Amino acid sequence: MLASLHFNGWGNVVFLKSAIVTLIQAGLAILVQAELKVGNWADHQRNITVAIAFLAAYSVFWQSLVKNWSYNGRASLHDS
Numbered sequence: 001m002l003a004s005l006h007f008n009g010w011g012n013v014v015f016l017k018s019a020i021v022t023l024i025q026a027g028l029a030i031l032v033q034a035e036l037k038v039g040n041w042a043d044h045q046r047n048i049t050v051a052i053a054f055l056a057a058y059s060v061f062w063q064s065l066v067k068n069w070s071y072n073g074r075a076s077l078h079d080s
Contacts, residue, residue, distance in 0.1 A: 004078040011071035018062055025055045 032048045 001078075004075045007071045007075035007078065010069075011075060014062075014066045014069070014071065018059065018066060021055055021059045021062065025052055025059065028052050028055070 028048050029052060032045050032052070036044075038044060
């Protein structure tokens, strides 16, 4: 029972981290599409686009680790 709670907790933590990264990506994607009148906006757009690409690569890497760890699957095994 305790192992089940432990693995469920870790499953929620790693999912929350993945969800936050995805939320940041969405916010940056909306920002890069905005027509803001800021100094050199083209350079800012390029930098934001590069940040989105790095976050996307990190997100794919993190989600593959989460899939490999399979905390929620382990929790269900300890539950039964």
